[in-house]
Amino acid sequence: MSFRTIADDGPLRLAVVGAGQMGRAWLQAIQRSALAEVRCVVDADEAAARAAAPDGVVTGTSLTEVARGCAVDAVVDVTAPVAHLPVTLEALELGLPVLGEKPLAATLPEAVKLVRAAEDAGELFMVSQNRRFHPGLWRLKRMAAGLGRVGILTHEFFKAPHFGGFREEMDHPLVLDMAIHNFDAARFVLDADPIAVYCEEFNPSWSWYAGDAATTAVFEMTGGIRFIYTGSWCSPGLETSWNSNWRVSAEHGTATWDGGGEPETEVLREGAEPAGTAAYPGDDLQGSLAEFVNALRTGDTPMGECHDNLRSLAMVHAAIASAESRTRVRVEEVLRDAGA
Numbered sequence: 001m002s003f004r005t006i007a008d009d010g011p012l013r014l015a016v017v018g019a020g021q022m023g024r025a026w027l028q029a030i031q032r033s034a035l036a037e038v039r040c041v042v043d044a045d046e047a048a049a050r051a052a053a054p055d056g057v058v059t060g061t062s063l064t065e066v067a068r069g070c071a072v073d074a075v076v077d078v079t080a081p082v083a084h085l086p087v088t089l090e091a092l093e094l095g096l097p098v099l100g101e102k103p104l105a106a107t108l109p110e111a112v113k114l115v116r117a118a119e120d121a122g123e124l125f126m127v128s129q130n131r132r133f134h135p136g137l138w139r140l141k142r143m144a145a146g147l148g149r150v151g152i153l154t155h156e157f158f159k160a161p162h163f164g165g166f167r168e169e170m171d172h173p174l175v176l177d178m179a180i181h182n183f184d185a186a187r188f189v190l191d192a193d194p195i196a197v198y199c200e201e202f203n204p205s206w207s208w209y210a211g212d213a214a215t216t217a218v219f220e221m222t223g224g225i226r227f228i229y230t231g232s233w234c235s236p237g238l239e240t241s242w243n244s245n246w247r248v249s250a251e252h253g254t255a256t257w258d259g260g261g262e263p264e265t266e267v268l269r270e271g272a273e274p275a276g277t278a279a280y281p282g283d284d285l286q287g288s289l290a291e292f293v294n295a296l297r298t299g300d301t302p303m304g305e306c307h308d309n310l311r312s313l314a315m316v317h318a319a320i321a322s323a324e325s326r327t328r329v330r331v332e333e334v335l336r337d338a339g340a
């Protein structure tokens with residue numbers, strides 16, 4: 001989709017909406033970057049906005065009012081998921097592009113509504129999936145691309161965090177809050193899209209989560225690849241890294257990654273080379289911010305552009321639909337039911 005670009009005349013001027021835990025991480029990331037600057041901080045809780053804002057930065061509770069008073073080029077939406085719909089709509093109505101935290105929206109119908117709103121406004125709406133920007137994941141992708149046709153990608157995520165708060169109360173805490181990162185990263189590594197999924201969610205008897213904290217899902221991806229995801233948020237001992245364990249099994253060999261160090265590969269064909277030349281934008285939030293700014297300067301479609309990210313979110317909701325119905329669910333049908 002084409003969107004309005006913004007001429008490069010200095011750092012991109014940003015309004016940050018949402019001054020909670022992740023909002024503060026974004027504020028620090030922007031302050032460390034030469035590509036952008038914080039012009040104002042908005043939060044429904046004014047005290048939270050004031051506490052998080054860098055010295056001299058305007059704060060308030062209404063994006064429309066605050067943005068009127070200080071010239072801004074774009075909005076970073078780091079509010080809680082339920083607020084992604086109203087905040088992103090408000091920004092687009094102000095004629096401002098949006099870099100939003102994952103998930104795109106709290107529900108799939110809301111996500112479809114936001115994708116349409118971005119189209120109608122002609123503004124860029126990109127979702128930040130910061131785990132896509134890990135340098136090890138980029139090296140794994142390059143290795144996988146040199147292995148010929150991929151058969152199976154296995155992905156294992158085993159952690160045991162005691163977060164307290166909303167994650168321990170929500171339905172589908174693992175799939176909704178965490179697996180969106182993993183599903184999105186799998187699409188990135190494979191350069192493939194989801195066709196259908198069979199998923200089982202359950203809650204181990206010792207779980208300290210109200211909703212199901214363990215999941216196994218088998219996705220059929222384009223090219224006939226099977227992406228097999230197993231994860232648990234109540235698995236103490238020998239935990240995986242936050243980026244999981246990966247194994248790409250392909251025609252001419254295998255690549256593995258422990259989610260932290262260097263990926264490894266064994267290639268069983270002479271002359272096979274890692275492939276892919278895309279320039280690496282940087283790690284974590286810095287990479288996400290660089291991708292967003294570059295898109296606004298050049299018109300190039302960034303990773304996480306909302307049409308693309310909708311397919312990662314659809315994997316989450318298709319997996320939940322499969323677990324609830326105990327049937328194989330086609331991702332296209334889930335998207336169609338959501339109005340896409």
Ligand SMILES: NC(=O)c1ccc[n+]([C@@H]2O[C@H](COP(=O)([O-])OP(=O)(O)OC[C@H]3O[C@@H](n4cnc5c(N)ncnc54)[C@H](O)[C@@H]3O)[C@@H](O)[C@H]2O)c1
Pocket residue numbers: 017018019020021022023042043044045048078079080081083086087101102103129130131
């Ligand atoms: N990428 C990651 O690794 C990562 C990690 C943590 C959280 N997140 C995401 O970041 C977002 C924020 O999470 P968090 O942990 O900072 O939550 P949080 O609860 O700490 O903060 C959310 C903030 O949003 C504010 N808010 C809610 N509704 C609002 C509205 N309508 N207008 C303005 N402000 C509003 C709240 O007052 C609160 O200060 C979520 O989408 C979450 O999924 C991403």
